Amino acid sequence: MTDSSATGGNPVVDMRGITVEFSGVKALADVDFRLFPGEVHALMGENGAGKSTLIKALTGVHRPTAGTILLKGEPVEFTAPGQARNAGISTVYQEVNLCPNLSVAENILLGHEPRRLGAIDGRAMRARAAELMARIGLSIDPASVLSSHSIAVQQLVAITRALVVDASVLVLDEPTSSLDSDEVEELFRIVRVLRDEGVAILFVSHFLDQVYEIADRMTVLRNGGLVGEYLPQHLDRMALVSAMLGREAGLLDEVERRSGERTPRSAPVLVAKGLGRAGAIEPFDLEIHEGEVVGLAGLLGSGRTELARLLAGADRPDTGLLMVDGETIRSRGPRSLIAKGVAFCSEDRKAEGVVEDLSVRDNLILATQAARGWARPVARRTAEAMVAEYIERLDIRPADPDAVMGNLSGGNQQKVLLARWLVTRPRLLILDEPTRGIDIGAKAQIQKVVAELAAEGMAVLFISAELEEVVRVSDRVVVLRDRHKVAELSGAEISADSVMTAIAADAHASAAVAS
Structure with missing residues (x-):
């Protein structure tokens, strides 16, 4: 199902037969993925399809169980995100991973601060940050505190930070989920500037219109496997949805x-x-x-x-x-x-909902346990019954109560948070x-x-x-x-x-x- 008319030349990233397992469960199974210089490549699929796992395999968060990763034709094995970043692969996540209490310049050059006589040279740092921001047309005071700016500007600061290491690959994971239409257009302007400079951009989004507006190619995953690689003009929206779902749209x-x-x-x-x-x-x-x-x-x-x-x-x-x-x-x-x-599911599931280090079971019964008080733990048999009921009812994937919450996709984390309140019968x-x-x-x-x-x-x-x-x-x-x-x-x-x-x-x- 792979489109053979993809961009010519050699890929900057070539992932072959990538398999990633967690406790014997395959989150990815024999997946191929190519990313070429000077293109925007959309990675598509349902939550739980394997998109985040593929990105984490590329960026050194997860080590593949099987398969090889070639970067500019050379095999690489990253064991930490810092290694991938130093090799030119930078990632900007949906939740901006910056330091809001620091200045814009400090965030952009964190770990790469210019020094003079052994101390950080603040003037040089601000000048370098301004130079990098000018490359993408971002005009803000590099000395201003990051938290004083909107989420949209913080996203652009995170992209600017990727330029510090002269990134050849930029991963944008749901960068538009919190942006309005004008902010999306500004982000896309910058994406096109970087693409035209030869940067390879991996773009993840659930907004189909945005994908068709910005993507040069797309790869579809489903249930941890590769469905296909396509050119957008060869795959209409209905066909894309059908490919992602594995059934008719x-x-x-x-x-x-x-x-x-x-x-x-x-x-x-x-x-x-x-x-x-x-x-x-x-x-x-x-x-x-x-x-x-x-x-x-x-x-x-x-x-x-x-x-x-x-x-x-x-x-x-x-x-x-x-x-x-x-x-x-x-x-x-x-x-x-x-x-x-009265039960309340906040929009900020990362900061106000998910406890990433706990299991699905512990996250799901958290509200019930809190209502009872910690001196009266929920009986194991009761907890197992509740968890099993809502894993089935909401189709939480993987259907494993012992799975670590942080390893679940965003959609499945959202289902667990919904189940957390449903078991309280609000x-x-x-x-x-x-x-x-x-x-x-x-x-x-x-x-x-x-x-x-x-x-x-x-x-x-x-x-x-x-x-x-x-x-x-x-x-x-x-x-x-x-x-x-x-x-x-x-x-x-x-x-x-x-x-x-x-x-x-x-x-x-x-x-x-x-x-």
Whole structure:
């Protein structure tokens, strides 16, 4: 299935028959991968397909069980990421791995600082950083603290850092997942500059439109194996999705739109009246009923996460009233909300969810154990039953409760975090970007689970930056703009166009809709 009309010449990276095993389970099985100078090569596949494992095999994080890696025609065996970086292979991950408390220049030249008389030469360091940033058209103060800049700029700083070692290979792992459209265009401009200079760029993304916009070639993995290598013009979107899933596309269509299917049958599970927090979200009213999915839509910075954190008790409101099952919540910390059956899955699964060094089992039962207290451990038999049930229900891969959480793909980590709260049988489940940065198969599965949970009577608040996703899963949609609730849509009113119209409406019109 490999396209024979790929770029001519010799590959800068040639991975042959790569196999990687963890505890006897093959994460990669006999995979070939080629990367040529001066191209953007997209690595595609579902979560759990082996993309991250292949990258880690290339960059020295994992040592292949079998196979060879050739760099510029010479065999290499990296045992640490530093070796790969020194050889010209630089990686920029989805979660920017920099030091936010240091300056831009210090981050760019960390480990490569110019010295004078044995001490770091700050002036020379800033000058060198400015020179490297100018190469990609990034114009910021090299002396400024990194944390003062947006995530998009931090991504560009991480790319600039890759130029310090004159990288011939640049790996971009989900670099656009937290960027808006203008920031994506700026990133792609820089990617094209580096590509035209001869840098080989390995690009990983779940955004199909972006892949077709930027990629010169693509390789598809599935279940740890190679499906094929293709030119984008020879593989349309439907065929790509089919290759990734191993079945016909259209899986997301199986999750039928819920809008208008049900009306609240009981008193609301949660009521917020005039709830707000200065600088985060203006006072708002909201009800969520049993068996109902309420979608939360709005642009970046509209206040979606801030609203969710108030409802979950993660942040304390300045104004308003919050009730769960008719009882006013006076202690506003997360513990009191959890005790009332409110579960919150944060959008930042790395910082606020995943415990990478623990097993899938330990991660999955964490909330249950915390609710019981550490003096009353969950019985082993009970834990095994719970874990087995949700590994099967959510199709967590690998289906091994002893697997180390940090070795799972992002999509499977997200499923474990979802399962962590489902085993507590919550009354209200708040999901903040549960499908961000995961593949179409895992995304469809999570959407189906949300529909099933609502059908079983659970109340769900579903937050997503993807309007089509919000429209698909929601009974009602609450629209936010500039930290204000501007509209509430239900039934036949719900569509991507109506949400966009609400976001773009003038202040007077949206105030009338919200009321």
